[in-house]
Amino acid sequence: MLYIKCPYCGYRSQNEFAYGGDATIKRPELNKEVTDKEWDNFVYLRKSPRGKHLELWHHVSGCRQWIKVLRDTNTHEIFNTYKSEDKVET
Amino acid sequence: MQKYSVLSLIKNAFSSHKDWEVAWKDQDPKKEYDVVIIGGGGHGLATAYYLAKEHKITNIAVIEKGWIGGGNIGRNTTIIRSNYMHDENGLFYEKGMELWRSMSQDLNYNVMFSPRGIINLAHSDAQMNAYARRGNSMRLNGIDAVLLNRQEVKNKVPILDFSDNVRFPIFGGLMQPSAGTARHDAVAWGYARQADSMGVDIVQHCEVTGFDISNGKIKGIKTSRGDIKAKKVGLCVAGSTSILAEMLNMTLPIETHLLQACVSEPIKPLLDHVVTFGAGHFYCSQSDKGEMVMGGDLDGYNSYAQRGNLPTLQHVLTEGIAMFPFLSKLKMLRTWGGIMDMSMDGSPIIDKTHIQGLYLNCGWCYGGFKATPASGFTFAHTIAQDKVHELNAGYRLDRFSTGYLIDEKGLGTKTWIS
Numbered sequence: 001m002l003y004i005k006c007p008y009c010g011y012r013s014q015n016e017f018a019y020g021g022d023a024t025i026k027r028p029e030l031n032k033e034v035t036d037k038e039w040d041n042f043v044y045l046r047k048s049p050r051g052k053h054l055e056l057w058h059h060v061s062g063c064r065q066w067i068k069v070l071r072d073t074n075t076h077e078i079f080n081t082y083k084s085e086d087k088v089e090t
Numbered sequence: 091m092q093k094y095s096v097l098s099l100i101k102n103a104f105s106s107h108k109d110w111e112v113a114w115k116d117q118d119p120k121k122e123y124d125v126v127i128i129g130g131g132g133h134g135l136a137t138a139y140y141l142a143k144e145h146k147i148t149n150i151a152v153i154e155k156g157w158i159g160g161g162n163i164g165r166n167t168t169i170i171r172s173n174y175m176h177d178e179n180g181l182f183y184e185k186g187m188e189l190w191r192s193m194s195q196d197l198n199y200n201v202m203f204s205p206r207g208i209i210n211l212a213h214s215d216a217q218m219n220a221y222a223r224r225g226n227s228m229r230l231n232g233i234d235a236v237l238l239n240r241q242e243v244k245n246k247v248p249i250l251d252f253s254d255n256v257r258f259p260i261f262g263g264l265m266q267p268s269a270g271t272a273r274h275d276a277v278a279w280g281y282a283r284q285a286d287s288m289g290v291d292i293v294q295h296c297e298v299t300g301f302d303i304s305n306g307k308i309k310g311i312k313t314s315r316g317d318i319k320a321k322k323v324g325l326c327v328a329g330s331t332s333i334l335a336e337m338l339n340m341t342l343p344i345e346t347h348l349l350q351a352c353v354s355e356p357i358k359p360l361l362d363h364v365v366t367f368g369a370g371h372f373y374c375s376q377s378d379k380g381e382m383v384m385g386g387d388l389d390g391y392n393s394y395a396q397r398g399n400l401p402t403l404q405h406v407l408t409e410g411i412a413m414f415p416f417l418s419k420l421k422m423l424r425t426w427g428g429i430m431d432m433s434m435d436g437s438p439i440i441d442k443t444h445i446q447g448l449y450l451n452c453g454w455c456y457g458g459f460k461a462t463p464a465s466g467f468t469f470a471h472t473i474a475q476d477k478v479h480e481l482n483a484g485y486r487l488d489r490f491s492t493g494y495l496i497d498e499k500g501l502g503t504k505t506w507i508s
Contacts, residue, residue: 015401021345040490045490050330050346073346073394074395
């Protein structure tokens with residue numbers, strides 16, 4: 001079982017969290033003309049790396065905050081967790 | 091190639107079965123091939139087989155990082171079906187059913203195809219309506235479908251929970267009588283043996299480390315066992331597709347996820363069909379050895395680890411026990427995991443790419459095993475003719491940007507949303 005450190009609540013079991021996918025995906029800016037290519041990148045295309053992956057998790061059965069988790073997709077090791085507004089270099 | 095038959099079995103019994111030929115040879119890679127298939131799983135081997143058989147291309151190598159039968163072809167729950175609503179899927183998988191029925195004869199290898207029928211349970215009136223609609227769509231495409239009421243399901247699968255106090259009572263179900271199971275590793279071995287006999291080189295323990303591309307054209311691949319020149323290269327690597335895509339500077343509409351399966355201790359014959367839960371994601375069949383073969387949801391986060399986590403297994407088996415209360419009394423014999431190439435609409439991709447001579451076969455999500463023959467058949471056509479077959483014309487790579495999604499069940503990578 002994954003053991004995830006919520007930046008607000010501390011260590012909690014995976015059961016309390018829901019997965020939100022790749023955290024490096026940026027939504028196209030509002031009020032701006034968006035090309036089909038940009039929508040395609042945002043909605044469908046994913047790098048899905050083997051190794052370090054910055055991802056969103058929702059502490060849905062806890063504080064209900066969205067957080068970022070830097071995790072290895074090969075070993076499931078969690079390196080660090082961040083608040084959703086934190087800038088993370090990957 | 092030595093033909094397998096009752097006579098050859100008797101003949102070899104006299105020499106204590108010591109003189110059987112090897113089923114396929116473990117080849118070293120040559121310097122150059124007409125076609126290189128990356129990935130020696132079911133799809134890769136089937137592609138090589140159909141390239142040799144249908145298109146008379148035999149200067150082929152199948153490059154496998156691990157060993158034949160060690161990937162998803164040996165990790166699935168062996169279910170074969172074509173109970174899809176959309177034409178693109180229904181017709182494609184029904185071609186597969188046709189190939190499954192004659193596979194043991196075609197390959198001269200007993201794949202133990204068992205058309206025992208699949209029943210999808212319905213737990214509400216609305217679900218019965220949806221199943222009636224799907225069944226009608228299937229029948230329009232020439233696929234057999236029977237809508238069962240509660241009593242008919244009870245007659246076929248009496249061990250389901252038909253008591254009054256269940257959270258999801260059984261209203262009925264949709265059955266595809268021609269669906270079933272097959273022995274999965276026999277499929278890999280059968281295709282490998284036939285492909286080998288037609289001159290295909292099967293290269294195991296050979297990992298692809300890069301690609302040789304110039305002027306938008308594929309020239310060859312780099313591997314852990316040296317460079318190999320190739321006129322055409324086909325990718326059939328399921329959960330590892332994104333790793334190769336990164337080497338090709340491609341970003342694909344897929345994510346790699348982890349899916350678990352498990353088997354119980356063997357028990358006496360009890361379940362004659364494949365049965366799926368309609369209020370969640372759980373499916374179950376009984377193997378010829380008597381084990382209950384079970385599977386369900388993804389673990390739910392990107393993963394390349396071929397091993398799963400207990401919370402998902404517990405969730406899946408909770409659904410199983412809701413369906414079959416007796417399961418709680420069985421001991422678990424084995425659990426394992428495999429990595430799935432989850433596409434964003436839940437349907438596969440078999441297409442050419444923007445690189446000339448490079449072909450892509452991926453996005454099989456939960457259901458790659460049943461597609462093995464149809465995938466090999468159409469992918470071989472796509473590679474040999476440099477154009478898609480009419481059966482895989484809908485499985486385009488650009489369907490996400492152009493809006494031609496095949497959202498059979500609205501399932502993509504985030505399956506827990508729907």
